[in-house]
Amino acid sequence: MSASCCGTTASLELEQNVNAGAGGLPVVVIGAGPVGLAAAAHLAERGQDFLVLEAGEQVAASVVRWGHVRVFSPWKYNIDAAARRLLEADGWTGPDPGRLPTGGELISDYLAPLAKLFGDKVRLGARVTAISRLGYDRVRTNGREDAPFLIRLESGEELRARAIIDASGTYTTPNVLGASGLPAHGEEAADVDHALPDVLGADRDRFEGKHTLVAGAGHSAATTLLALAELPDATITWAIRSGGASRTYGGGEADALPARGALGTRLRAHVDAGRIRLLTGFFTHRVNATGHGVEVVSRDPSGREQSVTVDQIVSATGYRPDHSIASELRLDLDPILGSTRALAPLIDPNQHSCGTVPAHGVDELTHPEPGYYAVGVKSYGRAPTFLMATGYEQVRSVVAALAGDWQDARDVQLDLPETGVCSSNLAQAQEQRVGLTTGLSGGLLATPLPLVTVSAADGAGCCG
Ligand SMILES: Cc1cc2nc3c(=O)[nH]c(=O)nc-3n(C[C@H](O)[C@H](O)[C@H](O)COP(=O)(O)OP(=O)(O)OC[C@H]3O[C@@H](n4cnc5c(N)ncnc54)[C@H](O)[C@@H]3O)c2cc1C
Numbered sequence: 001m002s003a004s005c006c007g008t009t010a011s012l013e014l015e016q017n018v019n020a021g022a023g024g025l026p027v028v029v030i031g032a033g034p035v036g037l038a039a040a041a042h043l044a045e046r047g048q049d050f051l052v053l054e055a056g057e058q059v060a061a062s063v064v065r066w067g068h069v070r071v072f073s074p075w076k077y078n079i080d081a082a083a084r085r086l087l088e089a090d091g092w093t094g095p096d097p098g099r100l101p102t103g104g105e106l107i108s109d110y111l112a113p114l115a116k117l118f119g120d121k122v123r124l125g126a127r128v129t130a131i132s133r134l135g136y137d138r139v140r141t142n143g144r145e146d147a148p149f150l151i152r153l154e155s156g157e158e159l160r161a162r163a164i165i166d167a168s169g170t171y172t173t174p175n176v177l178g179a180s181g182l183p184a185h186g187e188e189a190a191d192v193d194h195a196l197p198d199v200l201g202a203d204r205d206r207f208e209g210k211h212t213l214v215a216g217a218g219h220s221a222a223t224t225l226l227a228l229a230e231l232p233d234a235t236i237t238w239a240i241r242s243g244g245a246s247r248t249y250g251g252g253e254a255d256a257l258p259a260r261g262a263l264g265t266r267l268r269a270h271v272d273a274g275r276i277r278l279l280t281g282f283f284t285h286r287v288n289a290t291g292h293g294v295e296v297v298s299r300d301p302s303g304r305e306q307s308v309t310v311d312q313i314v315s316a317t318g319y320r321p322d323h324s325i326a327s328e329l330r331l332d333l334d335p336i337l338g339s340t341r342a343l344a345p346l347i348d349p350n351q352h353s354c355g356t357v358p359a360h361g362v363d364e365l366t367h368p369e370p371g372y373y374a375v376g377v378k379s380y381g382r383a384p385t386f387l388m389a390t391g392y393e394q395v396r397s398v399v400a401a402l403a404g405d406w407q408d409a410r411d412v413q414l415d416l417p418e419t420g421v422c423s424s425n426l427a428q429a430q431e432q433r434v435g436l437t438t439g440l441s442g443g444l445l446a447t448p449l450p451l452v453t454v455s456a457a458d459g460a461g462c463c464g
């Protein structure tokens with residue numbers, strides 16, 4: 001549909017604006033997490049004007065929420081190359097490349113100093129609520145690619161951009177507790193924790209002496225269960241949909257991934273000893289607040305019900321991307337994962353662990369909407385195979401393309417050891433309180449994560 005066929009004076013003015021082109025406008029990066037800030041570093045290096053919009057009041061606001069978790073990939077894989085160059089030119093000395101940082105250290109020792117270099121090009125408290133193209137809804141085609149992007153913030157302010165790099169992550173949109181992918185009845189009103197509360201640190205009071213239900217069969221569930229098992233007075237119930245926990249236990253000593261086997265063995269020992277009560281075939285259907293706790297009711301596909309009454313619920317059911325801010329853009333999403341279709345087969349968790357995902361860049365991240373790229377953990381949709389290192393290569397490639405350097409954009413490479421970036425020996429050596437990371441699968445999920453206590457202030461105070 002062309003604008004000229006039904007143009008009013010106002011729309012003609014708009015059209016002239018659009019025709020002025022988006023060329024002089026900045027690239028807007030949504031999210032100042034590790035990947036959004038890496039995108040900013042590449043844009044800065046290439047002399048491209050940019051603006052980073054971060055919803056939180058501090059950089060990496062999602063990482064702050066899991067700041068007590070020690071990651072399993074050592075520093076050398078967690079620092080983007082362009083970011084390193086900019087920081088070193090500013091006199092920064094990188095942390096020990098072989099150490100595993102906590103989320104809090106990732107911010108204080110790397111992301112916060114990096115964001116500081118960009119000054120007011122990183123805007124905090126700037127939540128993006130919608131993106132479109134100026135004067136164009138999703139249907140209108142003619143001249144679309146020349147129209148600037150329109151970005152609406154929660155405050156109502158509107159900005160324009162020549163391209164958008166959406167690195168807004170998935171951490172704030174966890175999967176629901178309800179077994180069929182829909183919220184359980186009463187879930188929205190219930191007080192449900194999502195994966196990785198700081199059970200042995202800041203959140204201890206909420207779990208000590210309480211009965212907690214942990215729902216989910218992944219490693220974030222295992223992490224929380226093992227931490228709860230260290231609280232002497234905690235009562236623990238673990239609910240999974242399947243008929244047995246063998247997938248979570250792994251193969252014990254025979255497991256191809258020894259660390260996963262060891263973790264599974266510990267979890268199984270707690271279940272066998274009765275320390276953790278396992279409910280199998282549990283399809284969460286309803287959550288009711290009662291006078292003596294929260295009743296969680298399962299209804300399986302045959303209609304059979306079972307229930308448990310607890311004080312706390314931890315839903316460790318993974319994450320999903322929220323594409324709603326881009327609903328006026330033309331996206332080509334894989335129907336299963338919610339990544340781009342081209343990326344889906346490369347990251348499919350049925351085929352890949354994060355160590356085996358091949359390098360990919362602008363070609364795999366391109367949507368029908370020219371100039372819009374979802375990157376970072378959001379680009380993976382529901383696939384739990386994401387690594388910061390792959391995200392850094394994504395943004396290197398996308399920014400090269402935005403700068404017109406297609407040769408560099410298409411020369412995608414990943415410098416990871418074949419076994420992935422996890423270092424189970426290191427993790428075990430640093431272990432104080434063992435758990436596994438969440439949101440990741442395969443070799444990385446297989447690695448025990450030592451958890452340390454980091455106060456909220458440690459994460460908060462460091463951000464620019
Ligand atoms: C517990 C845990 C441990 C992990 N350990 C590792 C590890 O060891 N190694 C590894 O490589 N990977 C690890 N990951 C996976 C992944 O690398 C991290 O999740 C990483 O933080 C992803 O970076 P990101 O920049 O894509 O997204 P995020 O870090 O989630 O950042 C997204 C940012 O966007 C902001 N935002 C969200 N919505 C909006 C909006 N509408 N407007 C503006 N801003 C917005 C958020 O506030 C946030 O700051 C781990 C993940 C978790 C959860």
